[in-house]
Amino acid sequence: MSCVKKILAVLDGDRQQQKALNRALHLARISGAHVTFMLSIYDFSYEMTTMLAADERNSMRDSLITDRKVWVKDILEDYNTRDIDYDVNILWHNRPFEAIIETAMQGNYDIIVKATHEHEGLAALLFTPTDWHLLRKAPCKVLLVKEHEWPEHGKILAAIHTTGEHEHHRSLNRIVTEAALQFAQCLHSDVHLVNAFPGAPITIAAEIPEFDTTNYRETIQENHKVALAEHAMPFHISPQNQHVREGLPEQVIPELAEELDAELVVLGTIGRTGFSAALLGNTAEHVIESINCDLLAVKPEGFVSPIKL
Incomplete structure (x- = not known):
């Protein structure tokens, strides 16, 4: 089974x-997928040329696009593209994430592959980077690439949320696990599942001295182990590869990924918009800042991107 057919x-x-280029070539080589290498460019000095005639403005823009096409071809010469079916797409757009999402929708791509870098300081808190927009709004899988290699017989860690009582939680768990297994088949890797559970509320322990926090913790942990085992059964994932840890997902997932030396973390992400999303982000965004390996984000079934063509 091919894990992907079209890569952006x-x-x-x-x-x-170009970490994303290297990873996309690796993925295409093992899956036989077509790759589109895209670059979104924009020169804000173009806004200052309104005094020029339309054909002069278009000529300036076309010249910049042509220069970038040459640059991309030069970059590709440093990589082994033999037997890879690919094309190059240079887009003129002042909002890169919109250009990426629009291209993904128009081309019906299976996955977006993009390098990610550390986002530090207040800018990361208030001004959402392109990859955060992609996590929330992309119509397909998003693979955010870091430095970790993809060795054969490595480990893939799928984050599962077993406490969800609604069908959409169970559906997303299934999608996450299936994506992990598909990539594991391509990469000849082993899939591990992780589920985080909350500890005993401090306020209850403080207000009710006789409250047995140890018994509470053990009961919650056992419930999560049973739920995770039930989820893992139809996928034939062994008990040794099922991990239930106490703590917040954004803490537990990176810690276990490091312990396992995982090459890929897979989790589900639900799009958020508005001020709360800009300030707080979500689990996927916190995790990508803390792990040293790639992150594959998948969307719920029926997800529709808020970006309109």
Whole structure:
């Protein structure tokens, strides 16, 4: 089974090293997928050329696009593209994440592959980076690439939320697990499942001295173990690869990923918009900042991107 058929690889216009390009080629080589290498460019000085005639403005824009096409071809010469079916797409757009999402929707791509970098300081808190937009709004899987290699017989960690009582939680758990297994088949890797559960509320322990926090913790942990085992059964994932840990998901997932030396973390992400999303983010965004391996984000069944064509 092929894990993907069409890959949209987002190039980094500010860097010579192209982690997404390298990862997309690796994925295409093992899956036989077609790759589109895309680059979204925009020169804000273009806004200052309104005094020019329309054909002069278009000529300036076309010249910049042509220069970037040459740059991409030069970059590709440093990589082994033999037997890879690919094309190059340079887009003129002042909002890169919209260009990426629109291209993904128009081309019906299976996955977006993009390098991610550390986002530090107040800018990361208030001004949502492109990859955060992709996590929330992309119509397909998003693979955010870091430095960790993809060795054969490695480990893939799928984050499962077993406490959800609604069908959409169970559906997303299934989608996450299936995506992990598909990539494991391509990469000849082993799938592990992780489920985080909350500890005893401090307020209850403080207000009710006779409250048995140890018994509470053990009961909650056992319930999560049973739920995770029930989820894992139809996928034939062994008990040794089922991990239930106490703590917040954004703490538990990176810690276990490091312990396992995982090459890929897979989790579900539900799009958020508005001020709360800009300030708080979600589990996927917190996790990507803390892990040293790639992150594959998948969307719920029936997800519709808020970006309109």
